[in-house]
Amino acid sequence: MVIIQSIETVSGPERPVPPDARSLVPLVRSCRRARETIPAGGGKLGASGYDQIMLAQPSAADVREYLTQAVALAERNVAAGGGPFGALVVTPDGTVHEGVNRVTRDNDPTAHAEVVAIRTAAAESGNFDLGGAVLYASCEPCPLCLAAALWARIDRVYYAADRHGAAAAGFDDAVFYEYFAGTRPELLPVSHTPVPTSGVPFDAWRNNTERTDY
Ligand SMILES: [Zn+2]
Numbered sequence: 001m002v003i004i005q006s007i008e009t010v011s012g013p014e015r016p017v018p019p020d021a022r023s024l025v026p027l028v029r030s031c032r033r034a035r036e037t038i039p040a041g042g043g044k045l046g047a048s049g050y051d052q053i054m055l056a057q058p059s060a061a062d063v064r065e066y067l068t069q070a071v072a073l074a075e076r077n078v079a080a081g082g083g084p085f086g087a088l089v090v091t092p093d094g095t096v097h098e099g100v101n102r103v104t105r106d107n108d109p110t111a112h113a114e115v116v117a118i119r120t121a122a123a124e125s126g127n128f129d130l131g132g133a134v135l136y137a138s139c140e141p142c143p144l145c146l147a148a149a150l151w152a153r154i155d156r157v158y159y160a161a162d163r164h165g166a167a168a169a170g171f172d173d174a175v176f177y178e179y180f181a182g183t184r185p186e187l188l189p190v191s192h193t194p195v196p197t198s199g200v201p202f203d204a205w206r207n208n209t210e211r212t213d214y
Contacts, residue, residue, distance in 0.1 A: 057156075066136040069086075070086045070087055070138040073113070074086035074138035083103055084139075086098070086101075086138045087114040087135060087136060088135070089117045089121035089133050089134070092133065099113045099114065102116055112144060113137065114137050114141050114145035114149065115145055128214060131155065133155060134156045134158070135149050135156070137158070138159070139159060139165065140166070141159060142172075142176055163177060
């Protein structure tokens with residue numbers, strides 16, 4: 001998957017995709033089972049299927065600048081009583097859309113900085129597809145935020161601090177990665193339990209000629 005492969009640290013030597021990040025790929029593919037096969041060499045899913053595109057490639061100076069901004073957002077959010085996370089989504093027109101962690105402020109466990117930035121970017125650009133955009137996060141995105149970036153068709157992700165720094169501060173990012181790596185299944189039992197009407201919503205979707213594909 002192109003998007004996960006694009007995750008890399010900015011400072012220090014480049015490193016390959018973390019093995020546990022790879023474990024997310026089958027989950028994502030299973031969500032897209034109805035789509036066509038991913039083309040050799042990667043590809044990107046658009047409303048009409050996988051299309052080969054050029055991924056956004058910011059300069060190293062831009063990456064450092066945006067990450068510094070994301071970290072500053074995170075620091076200010078702590079001062080405002082929130083969690084120590086900030087993120088930016090930069091859309092292809094250069095617009096910067098900000099997000100900070102709002103979990104405790106909004107009583108929303110999904111209001112991670114990256115998710116908030118993605119929601120803001122999509123709302124402000126009037127498009128649920130953020131293809132061509134780049135996500136900058138003050139800390140390594142957790143599985144929730146990676147999945148949100150995938151659904152938003154974000155091109156590329158950069159982050160500053162990593163999951164271990166978050167864990168040292170008391171956050172669960174690292175242990176959730178272990179769940180998706182398959183080593184901590186007890187954290188959340190998930191059971192496939194079909195019922196006779198399981199397929200009806202998909203039939204309705206396929207038969208709806210007015211649908212908006214995504
Ligand atoms: Zn997250």
